[in-house]
Amino acid sequence: MSKITTTFQPSASLLAQLARLPEMSWAELKAEHQRLYHAEPSVKHRRFVERRIATRLQEIEYRHHDRARLERNQRRIRTLVETGDLPPRARNTAPMPGTMLSREFNGEMHRVTVAQDGGVEYRGQRYASLSAVARAITGTRWSGPAFFGLRAATKKENK
DSSP, X not given: OOEEEOOOOOOHHHHHHHHHGGGSOHHHHHHHHHHHHSSOOSSOOHHHHHHHHHHHHHHHHHHHHOHHXXXXXXXXXXXXXXXXXXXXXXXXXXXXXXXEEEEXXXXXXXXXXXXXXXXXXXXXXXXXXXXXXXXXXXXXXXXXXXXTTSSOOOOOOXX
């Protein structure tokens, strides 16, 4: 069984802001909501407002982590608004940098970490692709995304 884990480390600043939310007065929460959403909270439920603020703070932090994904999503949203329809997503099975993929094979657990440049690291060695790692592990040609469970393996029909 393969497992996908994305490594996103929030900054100490974000963690401090999130920890401070329960200690803030209602007036401070309203001001923070106004700053983040450009509107006053629509309800007077403290925990709901805290969660909305926490969500927005994390969204802002994550933008710095994966700007390319944010831009792709914004293009899809613009297309939906303009045309009322979404084009099918491009089949990109590449996991985002920092993702750790694991796969048990022949009773041994194999872990791979995706690098910023799209390469992968396996047992301290750099590989150009998941397929190269799958080949190193199995000794045969494998689709790396299929081996690590990112997409279904194709069955070759015997003719």
